[in-house]
Amino acid sequence: MPSALAIGDFSRATHLNIKALRHYHRIGLLEPAEVDHFTGHRRYTTDQIPTAQVIRRFRALDMPLEEIHAVITTADTAARNELIAAHLQRLEMALARTQQAAASLRDLLQPPVDAVPAAFKHRREPATPAAAVTDVIDVQDANAWYQGALGELHALLAAQKITPSGPGGAIYANDLFSHQRGEATVFLPCDGAVRATGRVTALVVPEVELALTVHPGPHSGDIDLAYGSLATYVTDHALAVDGPIREYYLVGPHETNDEGQWRTEIGWPIFDVGQGAPW
Structure with missing residues (x-):
């Protein structure tokens, strides 16, 4: 049987802060293995650490919580990969927009020496x-x-x-x-x-x-x-x-x-x- 961790220890183990863990519990994304009915204290098992780490990685990539929930709960590998691929494509498009904006800003700050004046x-x-x-x-x-x-x-x-x-x-x-x-x-x-x-x-x-x-x-x-x-x-x-x-x-x-x-x-x-x- 896997060992249990208090929410503070689970937070340290996964680098997910307590506020985030409580929110993930409320929305059903990552529910604790046990909740004390009298104190409300949450306890997690060591088996839940990999799931928490996956959630943290996806949140670092700005994946919406509802999509993360779909990824970690679906048993269909193809559907899961499709969700991940779609999010990666959005990230690549956002990166391209950022690079374009950065290049435009550089031109504003230091116009190219061979820039052609606008014609009217x-x-x-x-x-x-x-x-x-x-x-x-x-x-x-x-x-x-x-x-x-x-x-x-x-x-x-x-x-x-x-x-x-x-x-x-x-x-x-x-x-x-x-x-x-x-x-x-x-x-x-x-x-x-x-x-x-x-x-x-x-x-x-x-x-x-x-x-x-x-x-x-x-x-x-x-x-x-x-x-x-x-x-x-x-x-x-x-x-x-x-x-x-x-x-x-x-x-x-x-x-x-x-x-x-x-x-x-x-x-x-x-x-x-x-x-x-x-x-």
Whole structure:
């Protein structure tokens, strides 16, 4: 019969603090072998030490407690391995995001000597008929939302045998940036009459004068740097007017899965300064 340990000794043996052990007991993740009904003192067996060590390892990898419970209670080896593999994949994705953020920060602190200055241009966008999806979204959902909406628009136009007349785009309300939640519209220009289906409707995208720059790569990268440089340009030249930001997806997920090839044109509304090169 395995030896029993008081909770303090079990804590020292496993490096799980007493507060954590009590919590794991309450949620059924790691229940003590015995609880004194009069004193409430918990006792654990030495056989439970390996389980506690596994829990500690998974918590160090930020695995949610409910997933840890599933891993240590399932008798299905394949299911257990699938849970672990899925969590490891999430860790790898998080690591990639961290490395990308670190590289971007290094560039901010010490810009590369061969960095190419951002290019800007002006363009008048005429009123344009389009198929569109509009919703109120949270800013953290914007990337996945626009990709899903744009894919839906391409699929609907293909089903209705309508050819897009230009790249897809989006209009983002100022509230989305200033309050982290606001209205967003993704559109796909087209000349044919769009039959409204589901959340897709026909829309005439309003005319606007824009200052523009192009961001290469995915939105999850350093697109904020492109926004910042465009805002600096517009502000320095006293061009800005009230109005929502626009994005045009010159090359995006519909064209290629290679995120390094994506090109997003960012448009800031400005005064009508006429045609010609920006100063």
